[in-house]
Amino acid sequence: MSRLVDALTSNRVWKSIVRHGYPNTNKNRTLLVFSNFFLHAHPVKARLRAFAFSRTLYLGGLSIGCFALLVITGTLLMFFYRPAVPQAYHDMKDIEFVVFTGMFQRNLHRWAAHAMVALVFAHMALTFYRKAYRPPREFNWVIGVLLFVGTVLLSYTGYLLPWDQLAYWAVTVGTNMAGATPWLGDWIKRLLLGAGRIGESTLIRFYVLHCVVLPLAVGFGIGLHIWRIRKDRGIYLPPRPGSVESSGDEPADEPTAMTFPHLLLREGVAGVALTLALSLGALLADAPLEDIANPDRTPNPAKSPWYFLGLQELLHYWRPAISGVLLPLLTLVALAAIPYFQINLDRRPLWESPRRPTLTRLWAAVALLTAVFWKSGAHPVWAVMVPLWVIGVVMSLGAFVQGKRGAARAIRERSLPFWIFTWFLVIVVVLTVVGTFFRGPGWSFVYPWRSGLYL
């Protein structure tokens, strides 16, 4: 065996491709990372603390893993798919029932897409809580927010392509929402649809966006995101106890380890675990395909995929220009602005300020927001008001609890931005759960344990 390896690696052709020796010395391990096009995003050595799974949960890396799986399965699906009406739907049926392992490829593509949306969102939340966007990394956070938008747009353009009922009506709602943009609405809608209504011209537009424009943009964005992390000397690590926070070079005593084999091994294991988990999902659960698109009949209820059900729930309350355009845009702007206003970085606990006026201001704000969410919409927005009250109560506890450790200390030491971001996360989850499980025909409120699930 080793003689075979020797024979393969000791000839001129091999040496012209891989210009370093077998990685059994530190020099060759250095060269392996340093001289390899595919590995050059890595440093030769990385700080040991950055390896820990608990620090990042590998969320960013797993998102990239999903993207890679999506590019592979998506390219395979393209061999059988024609973006035309009605061929698109028939091709989907062929992929499911005729093409060898077609059902598996489609399932894998679908579940990897869902996983990517969830992973990218979780990555953003963890980056906020770990304060990893602190200077000089502000702009990389903005790139991350844009990558999240790109991920959502990829999902959105992807689900018109099967040309089934879900596809047709989700895109009807989505493009009408874009059409509600003040001044530019009609023009944006016409650009997206390529016609007065959804049809073949819309399908080919979404196909080009989904298969070419957005993957290239997101792929480029990922490259930029990684490159900037590398230029900032790796992922953000909080200062170690006892050492001062430094903006540039890490202290000389920061322990490091070689990228080969330690980091590459971990990345490999994470990649294999992700592939196995998603493949298992693809074997066990089939991606839904409804009836062929019928412009004359909307399914009842017509539900978008789970990651849009929060937005669909919002659209139940305010008009599209607010729920569909203004609120999402404001949210994105607020997210992008976080690092530039040093939000949550100065770590000033909310209850460091005088207790009485803070309590008064807090509950005045809660009362004001409650009034807004009670009266402004077509229906009272319980899904936003209840989390607001719960978080208000938990926040207020900080003014009264005394404990020096555990939950009491945690509540007392959190800052105001921490609570606002947590409220944002909670309402995203609550709106999504309500839209997913508690809405039935005519978008009326149902209890899933009584009326069953409408998915």
Add this chain to the structure above:
Amino acid sequence: MALVDDLEHPPTSQESARRRFLAAVGGGALGVGALGAVITTLRFIEPSVVYEEDKRIAVGRPEEIAVGTVLVLASGKVYLLRTEAGFIALSTVCTHLGCIVRPEAESGGFACPCHGSRFRAEGTVRLGPAVRELRRHPISVEDGLLIVDAGAFTEDRAVFAVPA
């Protein structure tokens, strides 16, 4: 060709002024060109022609349709109501975000499957999020036949009075 390093040999003030002028002209031309390219590309993507089929529906002789009749046309996309005052051709495309509303048995009106708007039988809003009432299609009579144009909408709450 000799290259002159501008850091080692700074240009004279006259030469600097000339270079600034040329840079402004050149940069401006590039900018105008780039803007033109962007506008042209956007205009290229925007559809110039929108093909739509004729969606006029011949319903029948108006005098044969009794008051109180509701006719469902175009696979449910149009509800033709014969009221005391005349005909109303109601579009079932929800004015909120374009889903097709469905008749609701308990209220006698319509319910939207996508975001839960509710409309009364003649199309006015009973419950949001929709704010505008259901739109109406123009109705005409040709050769004694009632024609509903499902491809067009009226601006007002049009009721088509039956010609005597």
